[in-house]
Amino acid sequence: QVQVVESGGGLVHPGGSLRLSCAASGFRLESYTIGWFRQSPGKEREGVSCVRSRDGSTYYSDSVKGRFTISRDNAKNTVYLQMNSLKPEDTAVYYCAATSTYVGTNSWAHVGYIYWGQGTQVTVSS
16 A cells, blocks of 8 residues: 655744655655655645655755755665754645656655655744
8 A cells, every 4th residue: 555654744843854754555755756754734735855766865945945954865765854953934834745747956845756745734833
């Protein structure tokens, strides 16, 4: 059974850090491009970052560039999103998703992702 499960969300103060995990079962993450997305109430879903299959190229939205780092552990079949210098505007439900579509700089956040997790809540508040 194909499944993607996010974990690691929580409540953190502004300036703090969290590491999200995206664990897969039923398929190998390294064979797919894995994206992190987020959505907060009243806003559209936003692409945060992705790590491309094969070569491991990484992409980030301008809003998180320099603060977030995506990485992949093939042995654990898990993708991580290290989030540093968190801001209140980072508050959202974070989802990871997988796609077999080849992505590039301008397309990674807009292609069709086929496997989605249930999301994990990140709240940044003092």
